[in-house]
Amino acid sequence: MSEPSPTPATTPSPDTDPPRRSRWQAFRRAPRPVRWAAWTALGLVLVLLALTAAAVVVVRRPLPQVDGEIEVPGLSASVEVVRDAHGIAQVYADTDADLMFAQGFVHAQERFFEMDVRRHVTAGRLSEIFGAETLETDRFIRTMGWRRVAEQEWALLQPATREALTAYAAGVNAYIADRSPSRLAAEYSILGLTGLDYAPEEWEPVDSLAWLKAMAWDLRGNMDAEVDRVLLSLDHSEEEIAALWPDYPYDEHPPIVSGGGVVDGVFEQNATSNATRNPRRPAYPRGVVEALERVQDRLDAMPELVGRGRGIGSNSWVVDGDHSATGMPLLANDPHLGVSQPGIWMQMGLHCRERTADCTLDTSGFTFSGVPGVIIGHNADIAWGFTNLGPDVTDLFLEQTEGDDRYVRDGATEPLEIRTETIEVRGQDDVELRVRETVHGPLISDVSPEFATVGANAPTDESGERGSGYAVALAWTALEPAPTADAILGLNRASDWDEFRAAAADFAVPAQNLVYADREGHIGYQAPGRIPVRRAGNDGTMPVEGWVSANDWTGDHVPFDGLPSVLDPEEGFIATANQAVIDERYPYLLTHDWDYGYRATRIREALEAEGELSVAEMSELQLDTTNPMAETLVPYLLDVERLPSPYYRNALNLLRDWDHTSPADSAAAAYFNVVWRTLLELTFHDDLRQRTWPDGGDRWFRVVSAMLTEPAGPWWDDAGTEDRVETRDDILRAALIEARDELTRRQSRDPRLWTWGHLHRLNLRNATLGDSGIKPVERLFNRDGWEVGGGSSIVDATSWNAVEGYEVTAAPSMRMVVSLADWDDSRWINLTGVSGHPASSHYSDQTELYVDGETLPWAYTRGAVESAAEDRLVLTPAAE
Template sequence: MNEQPASAPSLRALLRRAPRGLRWSTYVAAALVLLLVLLLATAAALVRRPVPDTDGELELAGLDAEVEVIRDAYGIPQIYADTDDDLMRAQGFVAAQDRFFEMDFRRHVTAGRLSELFGEEVIETDKYIRTMGWRRVAEEEWALLDTSTRDALSAYAEGVNAYLEQNEPNEIAVEYTILGLSGLDYEPEPWEPADSLAWLKAMAWDLRGNMEDEIDRVLAGLDNPPERVAELYPPYDAGAHAPIVDAGGVVDGVFEQNASGNATRNPRRPAVNDDIVRALTDLRAGLDRMPDLLGRGDGIGSNSWVVDGEHSATGLPLLANDPHLGTSQPGIWMQMGLHCRELSSDCTLESSGFTFAGVPGVIIGHNADIAWGFTNLSPDVTDLYLEQIRGTSWIQDGEEIPLELRTETIKVRGGDDVTLEIRETGHGPLLSDVSDELTTIGDNAATTETTASGDDEYAVSLQWTALQPTTTADAVLALNRASNWDEFRAAASDFAVPAQNMVYADREGHIGYQAPGLVPIRKSGNTGETPAEGWLSANDWTGDYIPFDGLPNVLDPEDGFIVTANQAVIGEEYPYFLTRDWDYGYRATRIRQLLEEEGELSVAEMTSLQLDNANPMAATLVPYLLDIEDLGSDYYDDGQELLASWDFTQPADSAAAAYYNVVWSNLLRLTFHNTLPEEVWPNGGDRWFAVVTQLLRDPRSPWWDDRTTEDVVESRDDILRQALLDARDELTQRQALQPDDWSWGDLHQMDLRHSSLGESGVGPLEWLFNRNGHRVGGGSGIVDATSWDAAQGYGVTAAPSMRMVVSLADFDRSRYINLTGVSGHPGSSHYGDQTELFVDGDYLPWAFSRDAVVEAGEDTLVLTPADDE
């Protein structure tokens, strides 16, 4: 800022000396400033206007009796009612109070209708969603659901719609005010049960598994032989990283903890050419352009573990969970409690935890008897197929089979409607049709197995378990009502997509694990690891799925604890194929190590474990870095010296962690960017830990050689040396000359961005909706899993979306924390009031009993039946 010189005249003096015309102009400027102040005050009022009433009394049509909504100091609602219908109706009403714009935005996403709100820039996303048909599948699920689930979905929708009927759009969300000012004439449509079901498809997309890996294996093989590509996807090391279930097998279709089994596979890699490569490259780029709200399907994971009473200071189990998802503002979860005043056949719910705005019930948490948590099982439930198309048919085994055709119209704000022609083979929709450039991907894609003619085209289809109607919504509410292991497993049997690892604990002292979900059984020609040739039926799915009773599960293991962190579920002797693209187990191994060291854990020790930020790759790599001698000057030695005394942990204020991660980023760049296409440059996560660990043992591996340098063959130490030098220069440029002034948190910042208006590019709107610049520790492949992508920068790309620890001995001693806050209104104090606590590693008390809820209560809203008149 330029300060005014001391001798400068005052504003009053200038006005006295100024000609009348200038003085009048100054008065006008002052009036404009006053007008701006008034406008800002009006804007503040508009921002505050949608913040809901949380105290007093409101009518809610359809209620049978009064419902209480007690909120604590963080706005977390606990709902009390006399019937399940009233609970669900009130839950819908409360969710709409806090988060309706988010709900509305999500349903536009899942229905492929974003263009109606935001114009032609989002047409591509709408095309992908319409092509996959998420909303259509959600509507088909309705008939499959249990009557009680349909009742819950209907009551929830009635509660949402009652709130909409009571409020104008500008009273529902400030986003509607802003969209109205931009010229959009819009009023939210009534909420429908299918809107709730469709959001489960979005979560399945976020957790879909290895679809991008299928493409990446092909792209990595363009300039590298198969054996070198295989080095980029090392086999899972079960000796170093124990699977979730360490014994058992399938006997007569039923998984038994003490049995064994085995199976074989016959992999076959399809032939590809330049046109197919271009198609896959463009498809991957298109998928990467899908909204962040929907997740990337990779680079994410979760931690959960459960310990029995012998390993708990309370004498009963403790259960911990922290799902890792893409970051957003508001976050994906709402904390909420659903309480029947008296349990009966009409009122069956007594659950508390984390729910999705727009979906009835508690998704993760506990009821009066059991607790449960999720991590991504990551089975291979998606396959891309290269398809041979002839006119209105697709070819398989030399026969022409009619394509399934449908036409949809996308309405576009400020533009002409777009007609979308959607084609499907027996495998699934042709995703490549979304891009005009991919409607024909080459005439020489055929292999000797095809009967290609000159008029044939080639396309890419997607087969995915989520594109068929399932009963996952039944599972959510059944979990809320389960009271023991058998009822928990019965609920899990309906959990079709996304397939999850489910951990369990109950007040009787039992702990358990169940792998649920639809996991396809493939014919032997298709391993699911690369796009398959759709013109050969040998590559098809069989049409059957791994039977639920055959999926791995365990009750009360001898170890006394269960750890799931996306590692392999079970060893290779398991007779069914789940996937080969597991997380490589570094987080799981670290958690097991800490559990074994602690022996007996308290709630506080469980929360501390969730915050562990030790980097498992550092212990392997740092000794090699320290062996590099004579960096040339004290300037470069300063960085290396930080590593000599580093304990391998990554708190936000660590200078050594900053240097190490910049070295790691540069090592990956120097080793792989010159040999791999940009689309598959390393993100630096757990798979790359395994890849580089192997390469470090081979100092002359061809991967170390920089292909851009002629007549020079680089070795491992050449690359390590250059990475150390480049990291020192990079940190000097980014942060400071002195290493003591470096910090990992200044590099590794977490931005929480609003999924729509927060991406507008309009500064004041982004300021209003986003909450950016949080300095955090942790990192990729670490228990405190704040992931980052080494190919893009150091900022956080995914993080724990919440954290919870449940005490089965006393639910009121449990602890939880949300990434943001319960409110979706930027004018609310609860929009992000948990974020700083989250960043600092703090937790909130988790009141469950009526006494604890009342004691913590700040506001009480009574919802009353609407007057019949």
């Protein structure tokens, strides 16, 4: 082959320019080392291109077929799956069984890896996939026995529920049957590169039941507070501890249900009732505290995937036709949960082409992948929403153990119930776990190997110490088998208030505030849940002596008919945001650890002020960023004198005309929140144990508000300074100065350029591979860096933990507004998207809309669904 002719050029200068040659000539005449380096670089580029192409193939291989036709064994007739532009599926079939089958199929199409990991979580089998790193989580969950309880629940379910679970499982299995792991999820391919040799097992109906235990764990109530109170009791008086857990302010933040009482075991919304309790406090010797610290260490180490039970809550409210611009009820809901990618919810509709005895469903809303039915949403007749009721359904019982297999009870000893569990661990030998239980529940202080000696052969001395002879048992209503799955499908099928309440009666755990509206114009509220009745010696606020049977639960639960409920209240609306359900006259103990009601009060004020709301105004209220602590704290900050220079005073000036809202672009909100975090650190870190440091949420709003009226109160003094006693204004001044300096370092010297969103980032991380430490993998699965407004205990509840920083730790996991006048006028949005595949366009396609405060149209009727249709998949029965 002849070389190409040189490119014509101007004559080079003989003194300064080399002769101009083509790139090809230059390469051919280059010295050999340079030529080899070039070939090597070219080879590397080609290898990288090949690897990139292979990676794209691997990541895209699991994407599901969403149009056309698929033959599927197990169906009785064809099923249509109509997806809109955001991949949200509306399923149409002729029988409930085919609907459940298709729901399982579609869930597996989009999120099977998430489902598979969840069932490994709830069975205590994560280590089979992830190795020794997850062994402690497996130990803890096996000790609690989530899967064992779910298996016991199967027999309690109604036949129709068992049929639905079975059909759902068949649909999942029909999808995964002929697909290799690499065609199910990119995660399996990546884990395969680490040596994982794994093929998913068939889905079992009990796998769906077990996931409800994980949700109950995340919403379990005040278990952490029980431990924290004991730890603080080592260094602080009862009065000081009480100041950190103030009584609920019923006069400032009204409960959900005003008035009412229990008459002959039935709650009547117009009755009154009273009750008293006189709890007995045990002494907490050092051995008890050490056992509780070990338990708390284990709780703190639980992965985010399982849920921490902190910083979560929800908003929901419903207005009647007199308060609605449509003349019919409107219902809003936004549950607050930990943030992850993908998010917890998957939107879907389940529609019978014709309602018959064999086909009863026509429902749409938010679903859990792995669980049949719609969890929150509406059907053709009613709409419903959830917020966490937050009842005290856990207690820690201190146990005196004797030897390895007995424990003390009323002066005698009884045998521990003991079972052995085998945990398979990837890459190493199986691990044997010995689980011990008392009458109160499993000994969770036994969870780790280093805890196994707790309680063994430890005599009691005169001071009451038992060395390592204290164990901690967990009593939790979720460990009692219950037919909660019946409630889910019961809500899906309910057509009126009575049927709604009948379904709610089966909702054992997690106990939720249920708000209701129907097409007849009614609105209502029902508190469901299995809530223990305690004896007088146990008020649920601190661990109690398990060796005294008088402290036991009675074995009864608050009767469902005695739980608060209301239908068509006179004020025309119902607002729930985790505040107290009812006032202190209520005869049963629900909890002492309510949310303090700041969000609820803000919502009530807005509903009262508006008078008549539209769908858009309901959605706008969900985005309210007013900080309730600012109204209290800012006047005190503005009164601080003697700031050192204009540099600091310029920052303070941001607060002078601030409207107390916290949008992402607010400089004043940025400064206030940094001041708030710094104030908590300066005030409490020197006095409290680290694990009890303030997180900055609603309880601390209440605590600090009370302290501000006492400028010389004891909490203000800095324990680290021996030569002076600090006052409130000293701490406020220091907080203002340190916050100014922090924001200068983080953002700008000019306060006008600060933004709250720059600090307050929503980082959506994959629960399994998102923190792998491998940057390309993390970039593939995570969606980080969203700048958001809102904050803790704000209606737009993007919570953050003041101990850790400003990053969002929990947020509205979805938002919905349902119009009972016109289902198709309803709105919804998901935190992420419906797909769990990172290569899917629906992996996070709703997030930007969510962050911008927007919502999507919620098509329900067949005509609206057809108008929004983008893809249509037909599942047809395969020839047997």
